[in-house]
Amino acid sequence: MENFKTVIINQIKNFLTSIYSLYQDEITGILNDIENNNFESFHVFVEKYYHDVFYSDDLKIFVSDLVSKNLIANTFLEQVGLNEPIFNAASIPPIIEISSRPIKVLPNTINGINNSSQLNPLSKTLPAEIIYLQNVSNEVSPEINVQETVEITPTSSEEIVAEVPIDAPSNEVPFTEAPVDVQSEEVIPIDSTPSVPVYPEVIPNEMVDDAIAPSIEVNQESINNQEYVTPFEQVPFMETPVNVQSEEVIPIDSTPSVPVYPEVTPSEMVDATPSIEVNQENVSNQEYATPFDQIPFTEAPVNVQSDEVIPVENTPSAPLYSEVTPEVVEVTPQISNDNYTEIEVPETPLNNNVNDNIEVPFANQTGMFVPEKEEKVEETPIETETPTPLNNINETEVEEEKKPVVNEPVIGFSEVQVDELPKLETPLNESVIENEDTPPVMPIPIYTSNETPMEETNLKEEPTTPIYSPPTETSPLLKSIDIDAKPELPVYDAEAEERREQERREREQKEKEEIERNAKEEYKRTIIESQLHYLENASSYIQNLEDETPEEIYNSLLILNDIRYIYHCISKLSLETLNKLLPYIEENIKENKKNAINIFIDEAIKRTLHSRPNDELEDSHEGYSRKRSAA
Amino acid sequence: METTLMDSINNLNIEKLNIKDLDLILKILDELAKNKEEIEVI
Numbered sequence: 272m273e274n275f276k277t278v279i280i281n282q283i284k285n286f287l288t289s290i291y292s293l294y295q296d297e298i299t300g301i302l303n304d305i306e307n308n309n310f311e312s313f314h315v316f317v318e319k320y321y322h323d324v325f326y327s328d329d330l331k332i333f334v335s336d337l338v339s340k341n342l343i344a345n346t347f348l349e350q351v352g353l354n355e356p357i358f359n360a361a362s363i364p365p366i367i368e369i370s371s372r373p374i375k376v377l378p379n380t381i382n383g384i385n386n387s388s389q390l391n392p393l394s395k396t397l398p399a400e401i402i403y404l405q406n407v408s409n410e411v412s413p414e415i416n417v418q419e420t421v422e423i424t425p426t427s428s429e430e431i432v433a434e435v436p437i438d439a440p441s442n443e444v445p446f447t448e449a450p451v452d453v454q455s456e457e458v459i460p461i462d463s464t465p466s467v468p469v470y471p472e473v474i475p476n477e478m479v480d481d482a483i484a485p486s487i488e489v490n491q492e493s494i495n496n497q498e499y500v501t502p503f504e505q506v507p508f509m510e511t512p513v514n515v516q517s518e519e520v521i522p523i524d525s526t527p528s529v530p531v532y533p534e535v536t537p538s539e540m541v542d543a544t545p546s547i548e549v550n551q552e553n554v555s556n557q558e559y560a561t562p563f564d565q566i567p568f569t570e571a572p573v574n575v576q577s578d579e580v581i582p583v584e585n586t587p588s589a590p591l592y593s594e595v596t597p598e599v600v601e602v603t604p605q606i607s608n609d610n611y612t613e614i615e616v617p618e619t620p621l622n623n624n625v626n627d628n629i630e631v632p633f634a635n636q637t638g639m640f641v642p643e644k645e646e647k648v649e650e651t652p653i654e655t656e657t658p659t660p661l662n663n664i665n666e667t668e669v670e671e672e673k674k675p676v677v678n679e680p681v682i683g684f685s686e687v688q689v690d691e692l693p694k695l696e697t698p699l700n701e702s703v704i705e706n707e708d709t710p711p712v713m714p715i716p717i718y719t720s721n722e723t724p725m726e727e728t729n730l731k732e733e734p735t736t737p738i739y740s741p742p743t744e745t746s747p748l749l750k751s752i753d754i755d756a757k758p759e760l761p762v763y764d765a766e767a768e769e770r771r772e773q774e775r776r777e778r779e780q781k782e783k784e785e786i787e788r789n790a791k792e793e794y795k796r797t798i799i800e801s802q803l804h805y806l807e808n809a810s811s812y813i814q815n816l817e818d819e820t821p822e823e824i825y826n827s828l829l830i831l832n833d834i835r836y837i838y839h840c841i842s843k844l845s846l847e848t849l850n851k852l853l854p855y856i857e858e859n860i861k862e863n864k865k866n867a868i869n870i871f872i873d874e875a876i877k878r879t880l881h882s883r884p885n886d887e888l889e890d891s892h893e894g895y896s897r898k899r900s901a902a
Numbered sequence: 903m904e905t906t907l908m909d910s911i912n913n914l915n916i917e918k919l920n921i922k923d924l925d926l927i928l929k930i931l932d933e934l935a936k937n938k939e940e941i942e943v944i
Contacts, residue, residue, distance in 0.1 A: 275911045276931050282916060283924050310928050317925040324922040329915045336910040337930065347933050351926060 280305060283313065294320070326353070806836055813840040817848040821855035824848065825872070834871050841875045846883060849876050907934065 284305065287298045297316055304312045334353055337343040809831050816824050824844075828837050841849070856873045860866060919927070 275908075276928075278916060279924055279927050279931070282919070283921070283928070286921050286924070310932075314925055314929065317922055321920075321922045321925075324920055326926065327918055327920060327923050329918050330923040330926060333910055333914040334926075334930065336913065337907070337934075340906045340910070342907055342910075342937070343930060343933060344937075347930075351929055353926070 287313075806839055809836050810840045810843045814843055817845055821852045824852055825855060825859075828872060829868065834868075837868075837872060838875045841872065842879045844879070846880065849880055852876060853880075 284302065287302060291298050294316070297312075301312045301316055304310065331353075334343070334348065338345065338348065813824065813827055816827055828840060831837050831840065844852070853873070853876045856869050856876065859869045860873060
């Protein structure tokens, strides 16, 4: 126990240290008292500045545990300000505890709060119930006269203390922390108010049906037997409302038969949630209808959403998933079938033709059928293609070759006369159509057919021309000109391209050089201008020092760090200054101090003095500076 | 008494206590000490 106390004291010290900057003087004294095992000043400090702080739940449990184990007397709790609420907080079932909260405050505190408006400004965190009551109080009809008697059957004497509000008229009872100041010895009978219907006054007519109207009966005998009753007249006004709530909760708890819930719930609460219908019957049937039953109003939409989300997720997800997968399965076979049909259909007839012509390619390769090449020019590619695995594609392409050949002014067919091509196309297409009874619609292989036949047909000059085949512009030229001119065109273009590229490089190189040159000029100009500014500033600075001592002028000249600037500044000095400076320099020369620069300065001064009468030197300097600045 | 008190103390989460709680605990400890003295006297 001593260790526990030490821990608590250390906690207190740490806390006081943390807020030391706020209450330095007080905390210093408190810490000193704590060191002397005197906690009175600390108690006063807490009561002064932390009166509105709530007790934590852990402490309530702690205290209730101590009380239940009879380690602490209830009277002490009253003295401290913790009476039955704390004790009952742990012992009473949570539902009853919750249900009792708002009811306690309703009758007696609403008017007190509104009439006085003396809420403690320090209590920044007003309980939601009080705020709620403030809003509702205007709507509470004081004319309600509920004739029911309040029936309270307290289990212990302490619980009745909280029922004190029954004695006082509702309009006069302020919102107080009654039990705090109540002395245990003060015994105040409650006989003065035989049947005060306190709670029913608060109940609005709209809220409670006649059938639901609570039958609160005050057991006068039990009340009279109570020893500890606090008069509200003695209670200080408006202390922490929090304590009042927690303290007044209990009396209602002691009357489980009282239908508390309808009293508490105003019509606005129900109206605020129109979607949720309050079943008055259910409410009335509930013995411990608690205000927290209203929590489902707020929680209700959450639950509803959750309920809604689940079906939404289920309903769309399942069908979508089921729909997607079969589609995918269906698509793939369709595509494969199409491809299969497109490819296969030409195969059979063409293969037949090819089989018939298979002998021809070998014959061509062997040179047997040389004279027949014009008629079988297009058959030869088919024959050459047969050994390759791409027979099907090539054969189908062969059919469509001719369409682009006709449409496109292809250069490569110059050798094979254009007039012959349609002749060859028509019989092949007709034979295919007749044999297959299928339209020769082959959209995809059109692009490949242009290339493959040109390359594979082994036409003498075709393979070269399509490779280099420039755009359609060259095609008319090629038609009109001989075939030999075709390969020259790309070569010519390449040379021109190279020239153009070379010119472009040269141009870029020139531009780059020009940019670099301009940059250098810019740097040079910047340096010259900065030097000029430096020179002007230095001369003006030195001229301002003419009234100073020769030593200072001399040191200022040395700061310039450049004999040209030094000379320029010397030339700007007046004769008096020069005559004053010259002996100083000569003396330095005699003392061998920095002789090089001293000699130079001496020379400069003499030279300036010598040239000063004709004023040409100054004019030349001014003109030079003007030119530089103009540049 | 000590054991029951220690049980209560062990159940108390000191870290969560505020200054007013600490103030009350000191009062309670004084009260406990007073009761203990009274019991011993009796």
